[in-house]
Amino acid sequence: MRVLLTRTQTASRKTADRLRALGHEAVLLPLAEAIHHDDDALEALSKPHAALAVTSREALRSLTSQSEALRPHLETPLFAVGAATADAARGLGFRNVTSAEGDGAALARAIANARVDWTDPLLYLAGRPRKQSLEQGLGRSSIPFDVVEAYRMQEMVYKPEEIIIRLDGKAVDAVLLYSAETARRFFALPLSEEIANLFASAHIFCLSADIAENVAKPFRNKVSVAPHPHEEALLSLL
Helix, strand or coil, X not given: CEEEECCCHHXXXXXXXXXXXXXXXXXXXXXXXXXXXXXXXXXXXXXXXXXXXXXXXXXXXXXCCCHHHHHHHCCCCEEECCHHHHXXXXXXXXXXXXXXXXXXXXXHHHHXXXXXXXXXXXXXXXXXXXXXXXXXXXXXXXXXXXXXXXXXXXXXXXCHHHHHHHCCCCCCCEEEECCHHHHHHHCCCCCCHHHHHHHCCCEEEECCHHHHCCCCHHHHHHEEECCCCCHHHHHCCC
């Protein structure tokens, strides 16, 4: 099966390796690239905070080259949106990591149930654009928090001929969508007749139901949603 990956080049590499191990062919068409705000993240870390929250591995990438600056914070409680993000945090050296069940609402619940002294606020290492579910959940639980935008996603623009080159002129059987924003970008691609034919038979696999809501009408009958919002569940649908 030819599977189209739409995440950033960096995020797609491991997924591509997993797909090849499963016998599939991975095709990369990144629809955005991450612009990291390393200095902003470090400045925010230097201010008092009781714990950290991370909803994406991309936020942690803004810290990967700052091992010395991170050292005083590695015992700080860190709440990650899911297992993959939690593993990335541990890879940076964080030792007190809690994983939620894969979305912002679940992360807010995990934080609310934790035994943390909220004399100082939670520091949320966020991205832009983002859903507000974590911030809304924290507000409902009256947990004080500060937000720093550790990265932003910049859209990548393709000409029709560039898309054809990326796909090697061959049809794809499946498209993996990991966020609502990526879904919107995918269905806004410039679709010439040739490109439309390359996607015509593709099945759309979405990480969550809210992502599926952004699938264009012609593909609505070709959508599958992962039973849980993590990559293993998504790949199990292939």
